[in-house]
Amino acid sequence: MIRQNIRMAIRTIRRNVLRSALTILGIVIGVAAVITLVTLGEGATAQVASEISSLGSNRLDVRPGQAHRGPGGVRSEADPLEAEDARAIAREVGGVEAVAPVASMSAQAIHGSRNRSTTVTGTTRGFLQVRNWPLADGRTFSEAEERSGKAVCLLGTTVRKELFGSSEAVGAWIRLGKLSCRVIGVLESKGQSSFGADQDDVVLIPLRTFQRRLAGNTDVQAIYVSVKEGISTQKVKEQITELMRERRRISADKEDDFHVMDMQEITKALTGSTQVMTALLGAVAAVSLIVGGIGIMNIMLVSVTERTREIGIRLAIGAMERDVLTQFLVEAVVLSIFGGITGIALGLVTAAIAASVLGLPFIFNAGIVGTAFLFSAAVGIAFGFFPAKQAARLDPIEALRRE
Amino acid sequence: MSGNTHVSQSGPPLVQLRKVRKVYGTGQAAVHALKGIDLTIHAGEFVAIMGSSGSGKSTTMNILGCLDTPTSGSYLLQGVDVGALTRDQRALLRRYFLGFVFQGFNLLHRTTALENVELPLIYRSMPGGARRRLAAEALKSVGLEGRESHSPGELSGGQQQRVAIARAIVTHPKLLLADEPTGNLDSVTSREIMELLTALNRERGLTIVMVTHDVETAAFARRCIRFRDGLIVDGQPPERKPS
Numbered sequence: 001m002i003r004q005n006i007r008m009a010i011r012t013i014r015r016n017v018l019r020s021a022l023t024i025l026g027i028v029i030g031v032a033a034v035i036t037l038v039t040l041g042e043g044a045t046a047q048v049a050s051e052i053s054s055l056g057s058n059r060l061d062v063r064p065g066q067a068h069r070g071p072g073g074v075r076s077e078a079d080p081l082e083a084e085d086a087r088a089i090a091r092e093v094g095g096v097e098a099v100a101p102v103a104s105m106s107a108q109a110i111h112g113s114r115n116r117s118t119t120v121t122g123t124t125r126g127f128l129q130v131r132n133w134p135l136a137d138g139r140t141f142s143e144a145e146e147r148s149g150k151a152v153c154l155l156g157t158t159v160r161k162e163l164f165g166s167s168e169a170v171g172a173w174i175r176l177g178k179l180s181c182r183v184i185g186v187l188e189s190k191g192q193s194s195f196g197a198d199q200d201d202v203v204l205i206p207l208r209t210f211q212r213r214l215a216g217n218t219d220v221q222a223i224y225v226s227v228k229e230g231i232s233t234q235k236v237k238e239q240i241t242e243l244m245r246e247r248r249r250i251s252a253d254k255e256d257d258f259h260v261m262d263m264q265e266i267t268k269a270l271t272g273s274t275q276v277m278t279a280l281l282g283a284v285a286a287v288s289l290i291v292g293g294i295g296i297m298n299i300m301l302v303s304v305t306e307r308t309r310e311i312g313i314r315l316a317i318g319a320m321e322r323d324v325l326t327q328f329l330v331e332a333v334v335l336s337i338f339g340g341i342t343g344i345a346l347g348l349v350t351a352a353i354a355a356s357v358l359g360l361p362f363i364f365n366a367g368i369v370g371t372a373f374l375f376s377a378a379v380g381i382a383f384g385f386f387p388a389k390q391a392a393r394l395d396p397i398e399a400l401r402r403e
Numbered sequence: 404m405s406g407n408t409h410v411s412q413s414g415p416p417l418v419q420l421r422k423v424r425k426v427y428g429t430g431q432a433a434v435h436a437l438k439g440i441d442l443t444i445h446a447g448e449f450v451a452i453m454g455s456s457g458s459g460k461s462t463t464m465n466i467l468g469c470l471d472t473p474t475s476g477s478y479l480l481q482g483v484d485v486g487a488l489t490r491d492q493r494a495l496l497r498r499y500f501l502g503f504v505f506q507g508f509n510l511l512h513r514t515t516a517l518e519n520v521e522l523p524l525i526y527r528s529m530p531g532g533a534r535r536r537l538a539a540e541a542l543k544s545v546g547l548e549g550r551e552s553h554s555p556g557e558l559s560g561g562q563q564q565r566v567a568i569a570r571a572i573v574t575h576p577k578l579l580l581a582d583e584p585t586g587n588l589d590s591v592t593s594r595e596i597m598e599l600l601t602a603l604n605r606e607r608g609l610t611i612v613m614v615t616h617d618v619e620t621a622a623f624a625r626r627c628i629r630f631r632d633g634l635i636v637d638g639q640p641p642e643r644k645p646s
Contacts, residue, residue, distance in 0.1 A: 001525070001528055004525050015513065309509070310511055312509075313509050313510075313511065313522075314522070314526075315470075315494065316468070316470065316497065316503050316509075317497065317498070317503065317522060317523045317526065317570070318494055318495065318497040318498025318499070318501075318523060318526045318527075319494060319498075319526055320491045320494045320495065320498075321490065321491055321494070322491075323526060396470050397465055397470050397471060400505070400509065
């Protein structure tokens with residue numbers, strides 16, 4: 001019976017090729033949009049993740065506040081970290097390669113008549129090691145400069161270009177807000193991050209200098225830690241957590257008021273935004289699927305009206321309500337599945353082309369293809385039900401009389 | 404009726420209408436289509452129903468065909484009280500016991516003759532092979548061998564009505580209801596269709612109830628019932644005219 005219904009539905013659809021094609025257009029576009037956007041979104045996410053892991057899988061970030069708030073989450077209730085925390089980690093935790101406490105603010109960098117609004121980061125020599133960031137010119141901070149809070153700085157290439165053009169930067173003096181400091185080195189270019197931020201738009205100064213002369217407090221926003229090769233980051237993470245709980249005097253029954261993110265969590269936090277984008281675009285696509293469903297409902301209602309006499313004949317020769325219901329429901333579902341399959345094909349092709357144009361990896365996601373397929377079938381059932389019910393409820397006498 | 408060897412007078416009658424009334428609408432606007440009719444039809448009969456339009460014959464056909472139910476009174480089909488059944492149960496009665504032939508043929512367009520005849524068998528969930536074989540046999544028995552793959556548009560009116568008859572008899576119904584089966588046909592074709600129905604009644608013992616306006620058509624039946632104003636006025640067989 002169901003096979004009969006499917007054959008009948010396909011025949012009816014083929015009889016009206018143009019109308020059927022227009023009917024499923026909404027579904028086709030909806031499904032194609034979902035497939036394209038999700039596939040590209042996943043490609044972008046995968047690219048970001050691979051870029052992050054290329055920085056080294058051995059990095060740990062310690063930040064105040066609880067984890068899983070996502071970027072920009074509120075962490076105000078937790079005490080800030082201190083420079084001494086970083087020294088303690090370097091001293092007491094085994095397997096640590098380098099440690100860098102970090103505090104940042106935006107400031108105006110001025111040299112002569114040129115200026116640039118940039119990010120000033122107070123940190124230590126360990127920063128270059130943790131970030132795996134070599135110098136292009138000059139030298140890094142000395143231990144003495146760090147300890148005494150000397151006014152020295154390292155420039156990112158963007159800042160160097162803006163302030164000095166082609167002239168020599170090392171040895172020159174620049175002003176950061178009210179602080180006047182000497183350029184002792186220039187960093188190599190890192191280029192844009194995956195999120196479009198210019199990593200070279202930065203000025204590094206010793207943390208103590210930053211705290212005393214710019215921020216006016218002793219807060220440290222984060223501590224970057226790199227783990228020696230061959231050492232389990234998980235173990236180091238546990239040791240850091242233990243040490244920090246001790247240092248921040250957190251009793252055994254309390255939760256951490258800081259968190260140590262490993263590479264996976266950092267990746268998750270950074271790719272979170274692309275996932276939100278994917279979800280939003282997916283929602284837009286879902287709306288177009290619903291619009292497509294309404295198109296199917298419309299055409300099915302027209303079809304029921306046109307075929308009233310046929311329904312009357314079927315009822316007269318012994319079709320039960322559910323036979324007629326099934327017939328029209330199957331027709332709606334076959335239509336929407338046609339739309340779904342066409343949309344999946346179109347979406348995959350579009351995604352493949354767009355991925356190669358945008359230079360993203362093309363990732364085939366069987367899950368989303370399956371979901372799109374089931375969703376289109378569900379749209380057929382949901383929006384085909386009302387017209388099918390209308391057909392099934394027709395009075396055979398009335399229906400046979402209709403021309 | 405002595406000439407009809409198939410009429411069975413023993414056992415319960417095939418059709419029994421008792422004091423059947425049918426009222427459409429309510430109050431002032433109520434239309435009394437049937438005002439209490441009694442009718443008994445035995446298996447093997449060939450009954451013609453005559454009467455002017457609005458006399459209640461179409462209502463009676465709808466009730467006999469289980470498409471409609473009486474407002475009061477009872478309709479027993481093979482002893483089953485149809486009035487007490489649900490819509491779906493009546494659909495099943497139609498599926499297994501009734502066949503319909505209409506004035507306007509009512510075939511599915513752009514569907515072959517064979518597929519039209521297969522349709523009632525589909526609702527009986529018969530497998531494809533057996534279905535096609537039975538449908539082809541039915542078409543052959545109405546003289547349409549070789550026309551299986553023609554669509555209704557490619558057939559003449561008489562041929563279309565033969566397809567409709569094949570569709571009605573392919574399930575071997577207990578009762579064939581024909582609503583002005585020759586109403587759209589010329590006199591020669593009408594005669595052919597009536598001869599086909601008569602043969603089905605004689606040779607297979609198929610019980611037929613037929614509505615007609617035409618005295619000549621009614622003459623093919625064994626018994627003629629006349630309706631007037633919602634009542635049966637004459638249940639005697641019509642006089643046979645010499646042909």
